[in-house]
Amino acid sequence: MPLLFATICSLFLLPSGQMKFPVRPPDTRNLMVIQLNFEERTTADSSDTDTLFYDAGRKLRWDDFTGRPSRNGPSAAVSYTSFAYEGSSRQVHDTLKITLTMQVFFIRSASWVRPEYLNNYYALAHEQLHFDITRLVVERFKQKLRQTALNRDDYDSVIQYQYLQSFQEMNRMQYAFDQETRNGTDAAAQARWRDKVNVGMKNKGVLPEELGFEFFGNFEKNR
Numbered sequence: 001m002p003l004l005f006a007t008i009c010s011l012f013l014l015p016s017g018q019m020k021f022p023v024r025p026p027d028t029r030n031l032m033v034i035q036l037n038f039e040e041r042t043t044a045d046s047s048d049t050d051t052l053f054y055d056a057g058r059k060l061r062w063d064d065f066t067g068r069p070s071r072n073g074p075s076a077a078v079s080y081t082s083f084a085y086e087g088s089s090r091q092v093h094d095t096l097k098i099t100l101t102m103q104v105f106f107i108r109s110a111s112w113v114r115p116e117y118l119n120n121y122y123a124l125a126h127e128q129l130h131f132d133i134t135r136l137v138v139e140r141f142k143q144k145l146r147q148t149a150l151n152r153d154d155y156d157s158v159i160q161y162q163y164l165q166s167f168q169e170m171n172r173m174q175y176a177f178d179q180e181t182r183n184g185t186d187a188a189a190q191a192r193w194r195d196k197v198n199v200g201m202k203n204k205g206v207l208p209e210e211l212g213f214e215f216f217g218n219f220e221k222n223r
Helices: 121-146 155-180 187-202
Strands: 004-008 033-040 051-053 075-092 095-107
Touching (some): 033 121, 075 121, 095 121, 095 155, 121 155, 155 187
Antiparallel strands (some): 051 095, 075 095
């Protein structure tokens, strides 16, 4: 039986106070505009840090997988990917400026590969797709917020709700990816998912089926 490739996605909540917006601007009748801005958390490419933030120009390498392989189970490799955000807000005249700093990350010490697969770059491509899917979901999260009416009284709870919804979507999509590719053993299915993700990334999170293209995956059926 072939070894399988897998991912682990866990809800990663930042310490209390970081997910919330620490300072709510004073009430004012003249507040008319809410401006939502996104930033990206990145770090220099260094093997000294346990957290690797997503960079489209920097693909995963097997030496990023520093965890100890599980003794049990059929998996050849496991990736730990997830996403979070930090929020801040400030009032400038009649505009409330909200900034979300997105964090799309891979945890090195929680990710592992069996030694006999260190030269298997097809397996590495499967793990990279798991990371790419997480990044794709973040683009979808941002699009949802851009299309959501926010007001000064509950914008933080609305953003948190959309975050949790997107987190669930990420888990559904990761599960569908592994199911449809048979955990990476179906090369044709993996190629379809690669194309699906690439189209989504180029269109700010909009999936091929939402653009009217051929339906690539069935994760929506599991919603």
